[in-house]
Amino acid sequence: MKKLSSPKLAAVLIFWILFILVLSALIPQEGTADPLFYELWKRKHEKTVRIIEFLSLTRLRTSLWMILPVIFLFFNILFFSVEKTRRLKKITMSHAAALVLHGSFLVILAGILVSALFSIHGVFTLTEGQTLTLSQKNIKLISSGMFKKEIQTDTVIKLSQFIENYEVNETNTQASKVHVTENTGAQTKEALIYPNRPLRLKTYTIYAGSAYGFSPLVYIKNKSVTFKKCVRMANALSKNTSVDRFALEHYTVKLKLKRALNKPPVLTFKISDKRDKEIVHYSLRPGEIKNSRGFELGFLDIRQWTSFNISRDSGAPVVFSGFFLTLMGMVLRYVFH
């Protein structure tokens, strides 16, 4: 008990955690490093990475290298606080502040533990007019707690409109107007989601994502192929240009959408064959259908798509309570010490 509550052990543990954190900032970490960079790095240093992976050095922040010292630190702070309080004959404000400060770290660590066990974070995309049930198959999981592997909800969400220039408090932002039905048969409510203003549902919270773009309704037809679909295009080159490329049976279709101020957008189709020989190169405006070299091409409509983050984290309020206590403890300690 005495050894476990010693400040020397605390300092050793802090330095050990520091060492692991520095190491985790130097070795690319799975999940947080850029996926493309991580894959290239793995391929380039295959043998070294195998050893590094065996030692869990590519998952340092969730490995035992990190978890064990954090657990020891938790008990060190706990026992130290108990011992210190027991030994004090008179508790001064400075002592009380130090206790609150150290206690706050226990609260934060407890909150982090709750998050690690029960939190879940996912991402999904919607095109204007599209309705989605927020079930596991429609959501890409980013991270999940040890005891929370699935997003379970029967909430239905529809993106009615994506507004690129929505004015809030005299500043422009991007806003998504959505219709949400939380339970089957329940009343549908309209809501706006924009950056820093999430939509809080009963069990989950939906946040505005950072990715958005255009989704033209494209129509391509020839003797062997019929295609009619909203194509989700990512912004590229500049904010006013979006591009996409996909395979359509034995053809490759490249789409380029250009927007100009006060002008209708222009969608350019480039279709090439198996040998990459360009067959069609044609530009259309919204609502146009034209024939070119045996292909019937249509730019039927244009919509916008946007991404959303969905999350549930019961640990967050605990962590934030810990933050409040930390600040209180620090300020009191500064004033009274």
Added chain:
Amino acid sequence: MSFIESVLFWLFTAGFALSFFLFCIELVFKKTFLKKVTDGCIFAAFTIQTSFLILRWLSAGHFPYVTSFESIVISCWFVVLFYIVLKQLRNDYRAAGIALLGFVFILLGYSTAFQKQSEPLSVSLQTLWLVIHAFFATSGIACLITGTSFALLHLKMRDIKFLLPMQRFVSLGFIFWSVMILSGSIWAHQAWGRYWGWDPIETWSLISWLIYAAYFHVPFLAPKFKNFRSHYLLFALLFALFALWGVTTFYKSVHVYG
């Protein structure tokens, strides 16, 4: 950066460089008559720097704390402000000016490596959390620089009177650094639903925070080593400076805005 802004920037940088130079002459050759000239020079450069910040605020439409260049200039502004206030409170703390101006001069020189053009606020930055986050980041690092300057003076002059301001500034800097991390965390939770994302700047800020947390436990660790705390602060400041303005040179980060 407009022509006037550019002129003002170089004027106050030159002003601080000249003040540093005068300070050196004053201390090395014991020319006390230079005191007033040095202080006048510092005050003039500080006024020009304040005008520069106001002008940039008006031209950008938001307080200039978004790009690395802007945050360095603001941190330097805080450092000089602390120096002016300290000098007014106790004249024997004036000696800290030489170290502080040295830091300011080096940082302003480093700031020219970053993009000087002001950036419009992106949608996720249009929140009060940015004001809190950036204010405490810049004032926090300024406190740490000021505290470390006193540590330098303590080591050089072997005078224990510098220990009290050193301790107070480092403690205040540590509180501000904590507020920066906590406000960023709450903001991230509000914007993306996650209070921690292991972004390189987040990671290095936490590393610096832990280094400073360990500093407060140093008396338990090395009670026999004289001047250990002052030496330790020099080492710790390197991490804090790297976390704010060095990380983006080596890593991709969501904190890069120019």
